[in-house]
Amino acid sequence: MGQLLCCVKVEQSTVAMRERFGRFDKVLEPGLHCLPWVFGSQIGGYLSLRVQKLDVRCETKTKDNVFVTVIASVQYRALLEKSVDAFYKLSNTKEQIQAYVFDVIRACVPKMNLDAVFEQKNEVAKAVEVELEKAMTNYGFEIVQTLIIDIVPAETVKKAMNEINAAARMRVATQDKAEAEKILQIKRAEAEAESKYLSGLGIARQRQAIVDGLRESVLAFSDNVPGTTAKDVMDMVLVTQYFDTMKEIGASSKSSSVFIPHGPGAVRDVAGQIRDGLLQAHAHETL
Numbered sequence: 001m002g003q004l005l006c007c008v009k010v011e012q013s014t015v016a017m018r019e020r021f022g023r024f025d026k027v028l029e030p031g032l033h034c035l036p037w038v039f040g041s042q043i044g045g046y047l048s049l050r051v052q053k054l055d056v057r058c059e060t061k062t063k064d065n066v067f068v069t070v071i072a073s074v075q076y077r078a079l080l081e082k083s084v085d086a087f088y089k090l091s092n093t094k095e096q097i098q099a100y101v102f103d104v105i106r107a108c109v110p111k112m113n114l115d116a117v118f119e120q121k122n123e124v125a126k127a128v129e130v131e132l133e134k135a136m137t138n139y140g141f142e143i144v145q146t147l148i149i150d151i152v153p154a155e156t157v158k159k160a161m162n163e164i165n166a167a168a169r170m171r172v173a174t175q176d177k178a179e180a181e182k183i184l185q186i187k188r189a190e191a192e193a194e195s196k197y198l199s200g201l202g203i204a205r206q207r208q209a210i211v212d213g214l215r216e217s218v219l220a221f222s223d224n225v226p227g228t229t230a231k232d233v234m235d236m237v238l239v240t241q242y243f244d245t246m247k248e249i250g251a252s253s254k255s256s257s258v259f260i261p262h263g264p265g266a267v268r269d270v271a272g273q274i275r276d277g278l279l280q281a282h283a284h285e286t287l
Helices: 080-088 093-111 114-119 121-137 155-224 230-251 266-286
Strands: 007-010 014-020 023-028 031-034 041-048 052-061 067-078 141-153
Touching (some): 007 014, 023 041, 041 080, 052 093, 067 080, 067 114, 114 121, 114 141, 141 155
Antiparallel strands (some): 014 041, 052 067, 067 141
């Protein structure tokens, strides 16, 4: 309808190619333009000046013979001052960009190992961008940015990488667990040694207290009862200890059965055994 009235509207961020009898005549920028079709003028086509995005999937092989799919995202736009070249020189802009991306990626990635591809993907993207910039400028396009948005190895390779990672983590976990067990055993041994040491100190102090008490009892009894000897006092103390022990055994409901000789001469026999043991120990110390 607009062309019937010899007028045409060009949208924002778009230019139109005006032709006269099939030959390029003028670039029409956004706005309303007169198009005298009766004199052979017509619109040859429209060209968007907006930034466009193209995702390119390229399968290639790394230096260590691993097949990967590299996905590159190219952002580009047509230049207003070169819009004629951008419209007329290329019949399919996306295929042209895709061909250059394939060429650069398949030239760069085979020189790297798989790990290096992941680590240096920015360098790969830069190489693609530089090559595209040199090539597409001649066709009136500007490369805004190029990104490597994903690197996908073959499924078997990903599975192997996951297994290697899992094994490495399991090895570290096993080492940490063994180290923790080692520390636990050391601490347990130290605690046991400390416990035995403290128990020994307690027993030694207990025995020392018993000896001190017996000595004080013997001295007090000898002073209060003239004519008694240390032997008499010791026998009486042993008798007292003997009956106290019998009382404790009888009072305890959880004690096992204990068979001991009991009679008028039992205390004397026990006292004799203690005295003989003390004399023998003293004799060994003297020798």
